[in-house]
Amino acid sequence: MNQDKIVIAHGGGGELSSRLIKEEILTRFGESPLKGLPDAASLTLNSSQILFSTDSFVVSPIEFPGGNIGDLAVHGTVNDISVAGGQAKYLSLSLILEEGLSIPLLRKVLDSIQEAAQFCNVKIVTGDTKVVGHGECDKIYINTAGIGEKYPNFNLSKTLLEEDDAILVSGNIGDHGMAVLTVREELPIKNGTKSDSASVHRLVKAAHPYGEAVRFMRDPTRGGVAAVLNEIISESQLGISLDESSIPINRKTRNVAEMLGIDLLNVACEGRMILICDKKSAKSILQAWQKLPEGKNAQIIGSLVADSPGKVKIKTFTGGSRVVSVPRGELLPRIC
Amino acid sequence: MNQDKIVIAHGGGGELSSRLIKEEILTRFGESPLKGLPDAASLTLNSSQILFSTDSFVVSPIEFPGGNIGDLAVHGTVNDISVAGGQAKYLSLSLILEEGLSIPLLRKVLDSIQEAAQFCNVKIVTGDTKVVGHGECDKIYINTAGIGEKYPNFNLSKTLLEEDDAILVSGNIGDHGMAVLTVREELPIKNGTKSDSASVHRLVKAAHPYGEAVRFMRDPTRGGVAAVLNEIISESQLGISLDESSIPINRKTRNVAEMLGIDLLNVACEGRMILICDKKSAKSILQAWQKLPEGKNAQIIGSLVADSPGKVKIKTFTGGSRVVSVPRGELLPRIC
Numbered sequence: 001m002n003q004d005k006i007v008i009a010h011g012g013g014g015e016l017s018s019r020l021i022k023e024e025i026l027t028r029f030g031e032s033p034l035k036g037l038p039d040a041a042s043l044t045l046n047s048s049q050i051l052f053s054t055d056s057f058v059v060s061p062i063e064f065p066g067g068n069i070g071d072l073a074v075h076g077t078v079n080d081i082s083v084a085g086g087q088a089k090y091l092s093l094s095l096i097l098e099e100g101l102s103i104p105l106l107r108k109v110l111d112s113i114q115e116a117a118q119f120c121n122v123k124i125v126t127g128d129t130k131v132v133g134h135g136e137c138d139k140i141y142i143n144t145a146g147i148g149e150k151y152p153n154f155n156l157s158k159t160l161l162e163e164d165d166a167i168l169v170s171g172n173i174g175d176h177g178m179a180v181l182t183v184r185e186e187l188p189i190k191n192g193t194k195s196d197s198a199s200v201h202r203l204v205k206a207a208h209p210y211g212e213a214v215r216f217m218r219d220p221t222r223g224g225v226a227a228v229l230n231e232i233i234s235e236s237q238l239g240i241s242l243d244e245s246s247i248p249i250n251r252k253t254r255n256v257a258e259m260l261g262i263d264l265l266n267v268a269c270e271g272r273m274i275l276i277c278d279k280k281s282a283k284s285i286l287q288a289w290q291k292l293p294e295g296k297n298a299q300i301i302g303s304l305v306a307d308s309p310g311k312v313k314i315k316t317f318t319g320g321s322r323v324v325s326v327p328r329g330e331l332l333p334r335i336c
Numbered sequence: 337m338n339q340d341k342i343v344i345a346h347g348g349g350g351e352l353s354s355r356l357i358k359e360e361i362l363t364r365f366g367e368s369p370l371k372g373l374p375d376a377a378s379l380t381l382n383s384s385q386i387l388f389s390t391d392s393f394v395v396s397p398i399e400f401p402g403g404n405i406g407d408l409a410v411h412g413t414v415n416d417i418s419v420a421g422g423q424a425k426y427l428s429l430s431l432i433l434e435e436g437l438s439i440p441l442l443r444k445v446l447d448s449i450q451e452a453a454q455f456c457n458v459k460i461v462t463g464d465t466k467v468v469g470h471g472e473c474d475k476i477y478i479n480t481a482g483i484g485e486k487y488p489n490f491n492l493s494k495t496l497l498e499e500d501d502a503i504l505v506s507g508n509i510g511d512h513g514m515a516v517l518t519v520r521e522e523l524p525i526k527n528g529t530k531s532d533s534a535s536v537h538r539l540v541k542a543a544h545p546y547g548e549a550v551r552f553m554r555d556p557t558r559g560g561v562a563a564v565l566n567e568i569i570s571e572s573q574l575g576i577s578l579d580e581s582s583i584p585i586n587r588k589t590r591n592v593a594e595m596l597g598i599d600l601l602n603v604a605c606e607g608r609m610i611l612i613c614d615k616k617s618a619k620s621i622l623q624a625w626q627k628l629p630e631g632k633n634a635q636i637i638g639s640l641v642a643d644s645p646g647k648v649k650i651k652t653f654t655g656g657s658r659v660v661s662v663p664r665g666e667l668l669p670r671i672c
Contacts, residue, residue: 011467131347
């Protein structure tokens with residue numbers, strides 16, 4: 001890397017993040033399940049297969065409309081294991097607390113963790129608590145690591161992607177990022193957008209009967225839908241074609257985004273998932289999702305195409321077409 | 337808790353730490369393997385047994401004589417799994433980086449992680465990187481979580497402790513805490529003490545042929561040997577008698593500690609372990625340890641006794657006796 005100092009964009013999920021990971025992490029640890037950077041590592045232990053994943057959470061502010069850092073920390077790791085085709089079973093919980101943190105606020109965060117873990121059917125089984133001085137962290141940072149079991153029938157692999165495969169999204173996009181931004185920037189918006197912080201474990205369970213037709217699942221967090229879709233076809237002979245009119249977006253979220261000039265395709269969700277499957281199974285999965293409260297706004301938003309390999313294009317409302325790229329800098333720091 | 341704000345001592349490994357965990361964590365998550373607060377959770381997954389543990393590292397400064405935050409983060413979690421009677425196999429690695437962190441320094445830390453992981457025979461298999469603004473963390477915080485397999489023959493349980501059981505320590509105590517303190521406080525000490533940051537996995541492997549005689553193993557980190565020994569007999573009908581003259585201490589470390597009036601029994605080690613076993617096997621384990629470089633200073637430092645139940649006492653150099661208690665406040669913040 002040319003720079004000699006870490007900048008905010010190194011953590012943003014865009015190009016600089018990806019270079020940091022490639023040049024500094026994969027060069028050292030890439031000869032392991034890390035290679036390919038799956039959402040969760042697939043490991044053999046005592047000759048059985050398990051999934052393992054981790055995330056640290058540094059969201060600011062720690063409370064936002066629709067959630068707080070506690071439920072976010074549970075959902076984030078449960079979702080990584082879910083989209084790797086698994087069922088999360090156990091979580092670790094590691095807290096870094098700032099001296100002076102309000103204990104009632106800590107209790108509120110822990111209550112949210114407890115509630116989210118119950119809903120996701122995971123047990124908090126091990127943990128750690130550190131305290132740092134005032135000004136050495138921003139209230140509370142949380143790390144969770146999770147262990148899960150694989151569903152037997154998902155057949156996830158980028159190499160299986162084919163022309164005409166369908167791209168599904170499980171709900172409105174960009175709500176989490178915009179909710180955090182609204183409250184952090186103290187935007188004067190009444191009844192604004194709420195975070196989508198939620199678990200996708202039931203969506204994955206609903207899709208698993210069609211698992212053999214599913215090629216790819218991911219929760220579009222940092223970098224949003226744009227980053228996920230660009231990553232998947234970056235080295236492919238195929239391209240992606242999206243239809244703007246089919247992308248589910250909450251009206252309030254759209255208003256805020258338009259006001260600020262932000263493209264919601266770049267904004268993080270924390271309770272949505274992208275799924276790519278054989279065209280023939282797409283409607284069945286869509287219908288299964290739409291029966292769940294967290295999938296009621298699910299849509300088929302596009303497909304894999306043979307033209308424009310390696311590129312994501314979108315047909316706009318006005319009938320035009322544009323390329324959807326990955327943001328270079330850091331659009332929304334500390335949203336998770 | 338009476339306080340309504342987090343103070344540094346909530347993370348110190350002493351009484352306030354233990355109350356925070358009991359009152360806020362165990363009340364919410366205690367109906368799980370967390371109950372009893374083992375070093376690593378013992379879990380059933382796909383009907384086989386695994387060990388799972390986590391630690392966050394916030395040591396200041398991040399480089400100290402004998403190590404840095406990187407090898408510390410590997411050793412800490414490997415050691416938790418080791419003293420739970422297991423062999424660590426896989427680690428997650430989650431970084432929180434401060435904006436402005438020197439990338440050459442980050443590389444040095446990552447190199448130490450790689451080297452320590454190789455020595456410990458663990459693979460880094462999953463990870464996460466977050467960046468926070470300048471002043472929102474202190475250079476770098478690291479979380480590792482680890483998964484391991486159990487050795488079949490350890491028979492660890494506090495309920496098996498018996499009178500005359502021997503207490504072993506694998507090497508000089510307090511080196512890590514004093515090394516960090518010396519450099520942090522810029523004490524004018526030449527050729528001062530070096531951290532003991534190291535893995536105990538080979539010590540556990542050396543003890544495992546005698547596993548059925550081993551009742552307890554732990555690495556004395558925050559709170560030091562005093563905290564570990566007090567915790568183990570706090571609800572017991574037995575007490576502990578230590579012999580000060582048998583406790584291995586580096587001369588330089590002793591000098592610094594005496595100068596500062598610090599009791600090394602309260603100071604963290606990051607590469608030592610305490611083991612309690614049947615008296616009959618103590619010498620065999622001691623000899624096995626002393627054959628390893630990391631065990632060359634190992635000693636039998638005391639035993640379980642029937643008098644003074646629930647208390648740790650020490651026979652001093654001068655022939656007296658005193659109670660060794662757990663520090664109430666925070667002696668040495670941010671040593672791990």
